[in-house]
Amino acid sequence: MKLGLILADQLSHTLASLRALNPQRDALLLAEVMEEASYVAHHQQKIALLFSAMRHFAAELRQQGWTVYYHALDDTLSGASGSRASGTPAPYSLQDVLQHYCRELGAEAVVVTECGEHRLQQQIDQHWPQALGMELQCYQDDRFICSQEEFQRWTKGRKQLRMEYFYREMRRKTGLLMDDDQPVGGQWNFDQDNRKRYNGEVPLVPRLMHQHDDIDQQVLKLVQQHFSHHPGRLDHFLWGTTRDQALAELDHFIEHRLPWFGHYQDAMKTGEHTLFHSLISPYLNCGLLTPLEVCHKAEQAYLNNRAPLNAVEGFIRQIIGWREYVRGIYWLHMPDYGELNGLNNQRPLPEYYWHGNTRMKCMSECFENTFRHAYAHHIQRLMVTGNFALLAGIIPQQICDWYLAVYADAYDWVELPNTLGMVMHADGGYLGSKPYAASGNYINKMSDYCKHCHYSVKTAENDNSCPFNSLYWHFIQRHRPQFERNPRMTMIYRSWSKMAEDKQQAILARAEQLLDNLNDL
Ligand code: FAD
Ligand code: SF4
Numbered sequence: 001m002k003l004g005l006i007l008a009d010q011l012s013h014t015l016a017s018l019r020a021l022n023p024q025r026d027a028l029l030l031a032e033v034m035e036e037a038s039y040v041a042h043h044q045q046k047i048a049l050l051f052s053a054m055r056h057f058a059a060e061l062r063q064q065g066w067t068v069y070y071h072a073l074d075d076t077l078s079g080a081s082g083s084r085a086s087g088t089p090a091p092y093s094l095q096d097v098l099q100h101y102c103r104e105l106g107a108e109a110v111v112v113t114e115c116g117e118h119r120l121q122q123q124i125d126q127h128w129p130q131a132l133g134m135e136l137q138c139y140q141d142d143r144f145i146c147s148q149e150e151f152q153r154w155t156k157g158r159k160q161l162r163m164e165y166f167y168r169e170m171r172r173k174t175g176l177l178m179d180d181d182q183p184v185g186g187q188w189n190f191d192q193d194n195r196k197r198y199n200g201e202v203p204l205v206p207r208l209m210h211q212h213d214d215i216d217q218q219v220l221k222l223v224q225q226h227f228s229h230h231p232g233r234l235d236h237f238l239w240g241t242t243r244d245q246a247l248a249e250l251d252h253f254i255e256h257r258l259p260w261f262g263h264y265q266d267a268m269k270t271g272e273h274t275l276f277h278s279l280i281s282p283y284l285n286c287g288l289l290t291p292l293e294v295c296h297k298a299e300q301a302y303l304n305n306r307a308p309l310n311a312v313e314g315f316i317r318q319i320i321g322w323r324e325y326v327r328g329i330y331w332l333h334m335p336d337y338g339e340l341n342g343l344n345n346q347r348p349l350p351e352y353y354w355h356g357n358t359r360m361k362c363m364s365e366c367f368e369n370t371f372r373h374a375y376a377h378h379i380q381r382l383m384v385t386g387n388f389a390l391l392a393g394i395i396p397q398q399i400c401d402w403y404l405a406v407y408a409d410a411y412d413w414v415e416l417p418n419t420l421g422m423v424m425h426a427d428g429g430y431l432g433s434k435p436y437a438a439s440g441n442y443i444n445k446m447s448d449y450c451k452h453c454h455y456s457v458k459t460a461e462n463d464n465s466c467p468f469n470s471l472y473w474h475f476i477q478r479h480r481p482q483f484e485r486n487p488r489m490t491m492i493y494r495s496w497s498k499m500a501e502d503k504q505q506a507i508l509a510r511a512e513q514l515l516d517n518l519n520d521l
Contacts (some may be wrong), residue, residue, distance in 0.1 A: 003101060009050075011286050031097040033097055043406050059215075060243070089226060114140055164189065174292065194265050208238075231406050263310070349398040359453070393478075396420050399419060439460070
């Protein structure tokens with residue numbers, strides 16, 4: 001028999017390795033292991049979501065007739081390395097568990113689907129066949145729309161890799177929102193319609209609530225017992241943990257939020273963490289939903305006149321455009337990508353990223369969402385917590401570690417290009433032709449945060465000035481050599497040059513003072 005290993009982010013019934021195995025002859029293994037759960041201090045809700053979704057998925061596979069071996073976190077392996085101190089799960093790796101089951105079952109080969117993280121794929125490719133002493137068959141992960149090879153082919157001969165052109169290829173490939181070879185509505189991108197502030201015009205619909213069953217309860221208890229030192233809390237655990245629940249979340253979004261997704265995509269509001277976003281990234285990334293089924297449902301809503309084109313196009317672009325594009329960039333540039341520091345940042349991450357207490361209202365709102373829900377929407381990540389790290393010159397690897405730790409949807413292949421590339425501009429600009437640096441004016445335009453803030457968004461040079469304002473101009477000035485000749489930044493440098501010199505000096509002095517006391521904001 002062959003043993004198929006299914007990883008925590010491979011919970012799809014259509015998975016390539018499942019298709020390659022035979023339920024009558026072969027067996028499957030799923031494993032909760034300490035090494036994977038703690039190599040980063042993942043948010044408690046992420047661990048709970050994955051362990052519970054794995055347990056539910058294993059039960060579904062058994063119902064379909066598969067023989068499934070399930071290694072729970074506190075199970076012990078006889079004869080494996082790693083001992084178990086009283087009450088503490090042994091620090092097993094996936095390899096330990098796999099070795100044990102291969103031996104016990106007398107497997108003739110191990111079958112896997114290629115994994116999402118370079119770190120683990122290296123271990124699989126370089127160490128597992130020898131350590132296991134048997135053949136290892138690794139199948140391509142075809143849940144993505146664009147394979148790694150296809151992305152590499154697309155990059156050949158291009159001076160610049162523009163997401164917009166890649167996205168058009170994906171539209172043609174999938175046929176989504178296409179009239180033959182032309183985009184529906186006559187244009188590829190309706191982003192210019194999608195920049196509204198939210199002032200309560202459309203009522204917000206609460207998040208879907210799921211009935212948490214015995215499996216969920218057991219897992220929540222397990223996570224509380226062993227991971228309470230990890231970031232976040234469990235008291236607002238609202239995630240679904242089965243495919244049916246993930247589908248219900250998708251339907252909830254399509255019915256109640258998709259119609260306004262476009263208009264309010266960039267909006268932020270005090271006390272609201274979801275607005276009109278879908279909250280499906282954790283399900284897409286662990287395999288409970290697949291990108292194409294999600295896009296087809298959104299397209300159907302447009303065809304049935306239940307959602308306008310600007311919203312549906314904007315949503316589909318995030319999935320077949322951005323999501324596939326960042327994955328392509330990741331595999332194109334790993335492993336060196338993770339070490340880049342193109343702006344030579346040297347400052348450590350301020351402590352409030354971990355405890356959430358700061359007088360900057362925009363930041364404290366995003367931290368509150370993050371710790372309470374293991375979620376923050378894209379603009380909160382990009383233009384608030386990310387923007388601040390960019391302006392303050394935080395070491396990219398420290399802010400990347402933070403994003404990888406605190407979100408339920410965080411996986412290296414998607415987090416790293418978004419943080420290191422899009423936010424920190426540390427890769428020289430694959431994900432944006434100019435850095436997404438912005439002053440407090442942007443946050444004030446797109447939210448009501450500034451009204452409730454200790455700092456004044458109106459000024460940049462005073463003791464109570466918005467830190468984003470002062471740091472923004474400091475960023476512009478200190479990176480003049482890199483960006484002055486960027487055509488998309490000419491206006492900004494012109495405005496800076498036109499400013500009176502004493503004002504410039506006052507702003508820079510205020511910024512220096514903030515940078516010297518970053519932990520005290
Ligand atoms: P929606 O706003 O409803 O968008 C729909 C879907 O589009 C998302 O579920 C997601 O699958 C996809 N999507 C949208 N934007 C992106 C993007 N830039 N890159 C990839 N997919 C995208 N997304 C992750 O899935 N995992 C991460 O670890 C992650 N880290 C990020 C870190 C930073 C610093 C930034 C700026 C963005 C990050 N993103 C990440 C992208 C994006 O913020 C999340 O996908 C989105 O907020 C998830 O919420 P949602 O499902 O409500 O998304
Ligand atoms: Fe954030 Fe500045 Fe607005 Fe305060 S004033 S909420 S720090 S942008």
